[in-house]
Amino acid sequence: MQFKNKFYEEFSDYIFKHTGIHYAEANYYQLDARINKLMKFLETSDENDVLKAIQGGAVKDQRVHQMIVDLATNNETYFFRDPGVFNAIKSELVPQWLEKIDQGGRVSVWSCASSSGQEIYSIMMNIEEKRPGAIEKGFEFKATDISNSILEKAKAGVYSQLEAQRGLPILMLTKYFKQTDSSGWQIRENFPSKVNFSNFNLLTGSYPTGQFDLICCRNVLIYQKKENKAMVLEKLYQSLKPGGILLLGNTENTFGLNKDFVGQTIGGVAMFQKPLDENKGAA
Ligand SMILES: C[S@@+](CC[C@H](N)C(=O)[O-])C[C@H]1O[C@@H](n2cnc3c(N)ncnc32)[C@H](O)[C@@H]1O
Numbered sequence: 001m002q003f004k005n006k007f008y009e010e011f012s013d014y015i016f017k018h019t020g021i022h023y024a025e026a027n028y029y030q031l032d033a034r035i036n037k038l039m040k041f042l043e044t045s046d047e048n049d050v051l052k053a054i055q056g057g058a059v060k061d062q063r064v065h066q067m068i069v070d071l072a073t074n075n076e077t078y079f080f081r082d083p084g085v086f087n088a089i090k091s092e093l094v095p096q097w098l099e100k101i102d103q104g105g106r107v108s109v110w111s112c113a114s115s116s117g118q119e120i121y122s123i124m125m126n127i128e129e130k131r132p133g134a135i136e137k138g139f140e141f142k143a144t145d146i147s148n149s150i151l152e153k154a155k156a157g158v159y160s161q162l163e164a165q166r167g168l169p170i171l172m173l174t175k176y177f178k179q180t181d182s183s184g185w186q187i188r189e190n191f192p193s194k195v196n197f198s199n200f201n202l203l204t205g206s207y208p209t210g211q212f213d214l215i216c217c218r219n220v221l222i223y224q225k226k227e228n229k230a231m232v233l234e235k236l237y238q239s240l241k242p243g244g245i246l247l248l249g250n251t252e253n254t255f256g257l258n259k260d261f262v263g264q265t266i267g268g269v270a271m272f273q274k275p276l277d278e279n280k281g282a283a
Protein backbone atom coordinates (compact mmCIF):
# COMPACT_ATOMS: atom_id res chain seq x y z
CA MET A 1 0.00 0.00 0.00
CA GLN A 2 1.20 3.54 -0.81
CA PHE A 3 0.77 6.20 1.85
CA LYS A 4 0.44 10.00 1.85
CA ASN A 5 3.70 11.93 2.06
CA LYS A 6 2.60 13.60 5.29
CA PHE A 7 2.13 10.17 6.83
CA TYR A 8 5.62 8.98 5.79
CA GLU A 9 7.02 12.20 7.26
CA GLU A 10 5.39 11.69 10.65
CA PHE A 11 6.34 8.04 10.76
CA SER A 12 9.96 8.63 9.75
CA ASP A 13 10.19 11.57 12.19
CA TYR A 14 9.13 9.26 14.98
CA ILE A 15 11.79 6.71 14.00
CA PHE A 16 14.44 9.43 13.78
CA LYS A 17 13.53 10.92 17.12
CA HIS A 18 13.66 7.61 18.95
CA THR A 19 16.45 5.72 17.16
CA GLY A 20 18.43 8.32 15.21
CA ILE A 21 17.83 6.25 12.06
CA HIS A 22 17.11 8.61 9.20
CA TYR A 23 14.81 7.61 6.34
CA ALA A 24 15.25 10.25 3.62
CA GLU A 25 12.29 11.05 1.38
CA ALA A 26 13.89 9.09 -1.47
CA ASN A 27 13.81 6.03 0.77
CA TYR A 28 10.22 6.31 1.97
CA TYR A 29 9.37 3.26 -0.15
CA GLN A 30 11.52 1.24 2.30
CA LEU A 31 8.95 2.06 4.97
CA ASP A 32 6.00 0.48 3.15
CA ALA A 33 6.56 -3.11 4.29
CA ARG A 34 7.34 -1.86 7.81
CA ILE A 35 4.17 0.20 8.05
CA ASN A 36 2.10 -2.68 6.69
CA LYS A 37 3.48 -4.94 9.44
CA LEU A 38 2.66 -2.31 12.05
CA MET A 39 -0.88 -1.99 10.69
CA LYS A 40 -1.29 -5.74 10.92
CA PHE A 41 -0.07 -5.57 14.52
CA LEU A 42 -2.53 -2.73 15.25
CA GLU A 43 -5.25 -4.64 13.38
CA THR A 44 -6.11 -1.70 11.16
CA SER A 45 -5.87 -0.68 7.51
CA ASP A 46 -6.30 3.01 8.28
CA GLU A 47 -3.14 5.16 8.46
CA ASN A 48 -4.95 7.55 10.80
CA ASP A 49 -4.93 4.79 13.42
CA VAL A 50 -1.14 4.60 13.08
CA LEU A 51 -0.88 8.37 13.45
CA LYS A 52 -3.05 8.20 16.52
CA ALA A 53 -0.75 5.53 17.94
CA ILE A 54 2.30 7.78 17.56
CA GLN A 55 0.41 10.89 18.58
CA GLY A 56 2.42 13.67 20.20
CA GLY A 57 5.67 11.89 19.29
CA ALA A 58 5.42 9.44 22.17
CA VAL A 59 3.70 6.09 21.96
CA LYS A 60 1.92 5.43 25.21
CA ASP A 61 1.81 1.70 24.63
CA GLN A 62 5.38 0.42 24.98
CA ARG A 63 4.51 -2.64 22.87
CA VAL A 64 3.72 -0.37 19.94
CA HIS A 65 6.86 1.69 20.51
CA GLN A 66 9.03 -1.45 20.58
CA MET A 67 7.28 -2.77 17.50
CA ILE A 68 8.22 0.42 15.63
CA VAL A 69 11.81 0.19 16.89
CA ASP A 70 11.98 -3.45 15.78
CA LEU A 71 10.59 -2.58 12.37
CA ALA A 72 12.91 0.40 11.89
CA THR A 73 16.14 -1.38 12.76
CA ASN A 74 18.28 -3.64 10.62
CA ASN A 75 19.52 -6.55 12.74
CA GLU A 76 21.84 -8.12 10.18
CA THR A 77 24.67 -9.95 11.94
CA TYR A 78 26.47 -13.28 11.91
CA PHE A 79 29.13 -15.21 13.79
CA PHE A 80 32.72 -13.98 13.35
CA ARG A 81 31.48 -11.19 11.05
CA ASP A 82 34.61 -9.90 9.32
CA PRO A 83 36.90 -12.83 10.24
CA GLY A 84 40.04 -10.63 10.23
CA VAL A 85 38.61 -8.68 13.18
CA PHE A 86 37.99 -11.80 15.21
CA ASN A 87 41.41 -13.23 14.32
CA ALA A 88 42.94 -10.00 15.62
CA ILE A 89 40.89 -10.16 18.82
CA LYS A 90 42.01 -13.75 19.36
CA SER A 91 45.68 -13.30 18.54
CA GLU A 92 46.28 -9.82 20.00
CA LEU A 93 43.66 -8.82 22.55
CA VAL A 94 42.77 -12.11 24.24
CA PRO A 95 46.39 -12.87 25.32
CA GLN A 96 46.64 -9.36 26.85
CA TRP A 97 43.35 -9.87 28.66
CA LEU A 98 44.38 -13.27 30.02
CA GLU A 99 47.65 -11.80 31.27
CA LYS A 100 45.74 -9.03 33.01
CA ILE A 101 43.42 -11.53 34.67
CA ASP A 102 46.37 -13.69 35.72
CA GLN A 103 47.70 -10.61 37.49
CA GLY A 104 44.43 -10.19 39.38
CA GLY A 105 42.75 -7.70 37.04
CA ARG A 106 39.30 -7.76 35.47
CA VAL A 107 38.38 -7.45 31.81
CA SER A 108 35.10 -5.99 30.54
CA VAL A 109 33.74 -6.26 27.03
CA TRP A 110 30.67 -4.43 25.71
CA SER A 111 28.85 -5.21 22.48
CA CYS A 112 26.75 -2.05 22.27
CA ALA A 113 24.61 -2.87 19.23
CA SER A 114 24.60 -6.57 19.84
CA SER A 115 21.66 -7.61 17.68
CA SER A 116 20.99 -11.32 18.24
CA GLY A 117 24.23 -11.96 20.13
CA GLN A 118 26.54 -13.45 17.52
CA GLU A 119 29.14 -10.70 18.14
CA ILE A 120 29.51 -11.16 21.89
CA TYR A 121 29.35 -14.95 21.60
CA SER A 122 32.07 -14.92 18.90
CA ILE A 123 34.34 -12.97 21.27
CA MET A 124 33.57 -15.42 24.08
CA MET A 125 34.36 -18.40 21.84
CA ASN A 126 37.68 -16.74 20.94
CA ILE A 127 38.52 -16.48 24.63
CA GLU A 128 37.53 -20.09 25.27
CA GLU A 129 39.65 -21.22 22.31
CA LYS A 130 42.70 -19.62 23.91
CA ARG A 131 41.98 -20.90 27.40
CA PRO A 132 39.06 -23.26 28.05
CA GLY A 133 36.99 -22.13 31.03
CA ALA A 134 38.43 -18.61 30.96
CA ILE A 135 35.09 -16.79 30.46
CA GLU A 136 34.14 -17.90 33.98
CA LYS A 137 36.95 -16.05 35.69
CA GLY A 138 37.75 -12.34 35.60
CA PHE A 139 35.64 -11.43 32.55
CA GLU A 140 32.50 -9.32 32.40
CA PHE A 141 30.39 -9.27 29.25
CA LYS A 142 27.70 -6.73 28.44
CA ALA A 143 25.45 -6.81 25.37
CA THR A 144 22.92 -4.08 24.62
CA ASP A 145 20.60 -3.13 21.80
CA ILE A 146 17.68 -0.78 21.27
CA SER A 147 15.39 -3.65 20.23
CA ASN A 148 13.88 -5.80 22.98
CA SER A 149 12.86 -8.61 20.67
CA ILE A 150 16.36 -9.02 19.26
CA LEU A 151 17.76 -8.97 22.81
CA GLU A 152 15.40 -11.81 23.75
CA LYS A 153 16.83 -13.81 20.88
CA ALA A 154 20.37 -12.98 21.98
CA LYS A 155 19.59 -14.10 25.54
CA ALA A 156 18.08 -17.37 24.34
CA GLY A 157 21.22 -18.11 22.32
CA VAL A 158 19.29 -20.34 19.92
CA TYR A 159 20.00 -20.09 16.22
CA SER A 160 18.49 -21.67 13.12
CA GLN A 161 20.59 -23.98 10.97
CA LEU A 162 21.10 -21.12 8.51
CA GLU A 163 22.16 -18.63 11.20
CA ALA A 164 24.51 -21.19 12.75
CA GLN A 165 26.12 -21.87 9.40
CA ARG A 166 26.77 -18.18 8.72
CA GLY A 167 30.39 -17.59 9.73
CA LEU A 168 30.64 -20.38 12.27
CA PRO A 169 33.19 -23.10 11.42
CA ILE A 170 31.67 -26.57 11.81
CA LEU A 171 34.20 -27.47 14.53
CA MET A 172 33.10 -24.49 16.60
CA LEU A 173 29.45 -25.33 16.01
CA THR A 174 29.82 -28.86 17.35
CA LYS A 175 32.06 -27.72 20.19
CA TYR A 176 30.00 -24.83 21.57
CA PHE A 177 26.42 -25.64 20.51
CA LYS A 178 23.98 -28.46 20.94
CA GLN A 179 21.17 -29.25 18.57
CA THR A 180 17.67 -28.41 19.77
CA ASP A 181 14.53 -30.48 19.12
CA SER A 182 13.46 -28.05 16.43
CA SER A 183 16.76 -28.54 14.54
CA GLY A 184 18.15 -25.22 15.76
CA TRP A 185 21.39 -24.80 17.68
CA GLN A 186 21.65 -23.71 21.31
CA ILE A 187 24.87 -22.13 22.54
CA ARG A 188 26.41 -23.60 25.71
CA GLU A 189 24.29 -22.49 28.64
CA ASN A 190 27.12 -20.76 30.48
CA PHE A 191 27.56 -18.29 27.58
CA PRO A 192 24.23 -16.38 27.87
CA SER A 193 24.32 -16.63 31.64
CA LYS A 194 27.70 -14.83 31.69
CA VAL A 195 26.36 -11.88 29.66
CA ASN A 196 24.58 -8.88 31.14
CA PHE A 197 21.92 -8.13 28.50
CA SER A 198 19.92 -4.90 28.56
CA ASN A 199 18.09 -2.43 26.38
CA PHE A 200 20.26 0.60 25.66
CA ASN A 201 19.65 3.40 23.19
CA LEU A 202 23.02 4.77 22.09
CA LEU A 203 21.48 8.22 21.66
CA THR A 204 19.78 8.57 25.02
CA GLY A 205 21.33 5.93 27.30
CA SER A 206 23.28 6.74 30.42
CA TYR A 207 26.80 5.49 29.67
CA PRO A 208 29.01 3.80 32.28
CA THR A 209 32.30 5.62 32.85
CA GLY A 210 35.80 4.16 32.49
CA GLN A 211 34.64 0.57 32.52
CA PHE A 212 35.51 -1.30 29.36
CA ASP A 213 38.61 -2.87 27.85
CA LEU A 214 36.82 -3.40 24.54
CA ILE A 215 33.69 -1.84 23.08
CA CYS A 216 32.28 -3.21 19.83
CA CYS A 217 30.11 -0.60 18.13
CA ARG A 218 29.99 -2.19 14.72
CA ASN A 219 27.63 -1.52 11.85
CA VAL A 220 25.25 0.71 13.77
CA LEU A 221 26.63 4.26 13.47
CA ILE A 222 26.41 4.00 9.67
CA TYR A 223 22.69 4.72 10.02
CA GLN A 224 23.27 7.87 12.10
CA LYS A 225 23.78 11.49 11.15
CA LYS A 226 27.23 13.02 11.68
CA GLU A 227 26.39 14.91 14.90
CA ASN A 228 24.91 11.77 16.49
CA LYS A 229 27.95 9.69 15.47
CA ALA A 230 30.24 12.27 17.10
CA MET A 231 28.12 12.34 20.27
CA VAL A 232 28.09 8.52 20.57
CA LEU A 233 31.86 8.29 19.94
CA GLU A 234 32.52 10.84 22.69
CA LYS A 235 30.40 8.85 25.14
CA LEU A 236 32.03 5.56 24.15
CA TYR A 237 35.42 7.20 24.69
CA GLN A 238 34.37 8.07 28.25
CA SER A 239 33.13 4.50 28.79
CA LEU A 240 36.49 2.94 27.93
CA LYS A 241 39.24 2.36 30.46
CA PRO A 242 42.51 4.15 29.64
CA GLY A 243 44.13 1.95 26.96
CA GLY A 244 40.74 0.46 26.04
CA ILE A 245 39.85 -0.32 22.45
CA LEU A 246 36.87 0.68 20.30
CA LEU A 247 36.03 -1.54 17.36
CA LEU A 248 33.88 -0.09 14.60
CA GLY A 249 32.53 -1.77 11.47
CA ASN A 250 34.99 -2.37 8.64
CA THR A 251 33.84 0.66 6.67
CA GLU A 252 33.66 2.98 9.71
CA ASN A 253 36.21 5.17 11.49
CA THR A 254 36.48 8.09 13.89
CA PHE A 255 38.05 10.52 11.40
CA GLY A 256 36.40 13.92 11.33
CA LEU A 257 34.23 12.84 14.27
CA ASN A 258 36.50 12.47 17.27
CA LYS A 259 40.08 13.64 17.90
CA ASP A 260 40.70 11.76 21.14
CA PHE A 261 40.88 8.21 19.83
CA VAL A 262 44.23 7.06 18.52
CA GLY A 263 43.99 4.93 15.37
CA GLN A 264 45.98 1.70 15.74
CA THR A 265 46.49 -1.26 13.45
CA ILE A 266 46.30 -4.29 15.67
CA GLY A 267 46.62 -7.73 14.09
CA GLY A 268 46.15 -6.05 10.71
CA VAL A 269 42.85 -4.46 11.76
CA ALA A 270 42.03 -0.77 12.33
CA MET A 271 41.09 -0.21 15.96
CA PHE A 272 40.61 2.99 17.95
CA GLN A 273 42.32 3.30 21.30
CA LYS A 274 41.78 5.55 24.27
CA PRO A 275 45.35 6.53 25.20
CA LEU A 276 46.75 5.05 28.43
CA ASP A 277 47.83 8.54 29.34
CA GLU A 278 45.12 10.86 28.02
CA ASN A 279 47.48 13.83 27.99
CA LYS A 280 49.52 12.04 25.32
CA GLY A 281 46.49 11.43 23.04
CA ALA A 282 46.19 12.44 19.41
CA ALA A 283 46.71 16.16 18.76
C1 LIG B 1 23.30 -4.19 11.67
S1 LIG B 1 23.13 -4.64 13.37
C2 LIG B 1 24.83 -4.85 13.83
C3 LIG B 1 25.04 -6.02 14.76
C4 LIG B 1 26.48 -6.31 15.12
N1 LIG B 1 27.08 -5.21 15.85
C5 LIG B 1 27.29 -6.61 13.90
O1 LIG B 1 28.10 -5.79 13.46
O2 LIG B 1 27.11 -7.71 13.35
C6 LIG B 1 22.72 -3.05 14.10
C7 LIG B 1 22.05 -3.16 15.45
O3 LIG B 1 22.02 -1.87 16.04
C8 LIG B 1 20.81 -1.71 16.75
N2 LIG B 1 20.53 -0.26 16.87
C9 LIG B 1 20.05 0.59 15.93
N3 LIG B 1 19.94 1.83 16.42
C10 LIG B 1 20.36 1.78 17.71
C11 LIG B 1 20.47 2.74 18.76
N4 LIG B 1 20.12 4.02 18.58
N5 LIG B 1 20.93 2.31 19.96
C12 LIG B 1 21.28 1.01 20.17
N6 LIG B 1 21.19 0.05 19.21
C13 LIG B 1 20.74 0.43 18.00
C14 LIG B 1 19.78 -2.47 15.90
O4 LIG B 1 18.66 -2.86 16.66
C15 LIG B 1 20.60 -3.65 15.38
O5 LIG B 1 20.43 -4.80 16.16
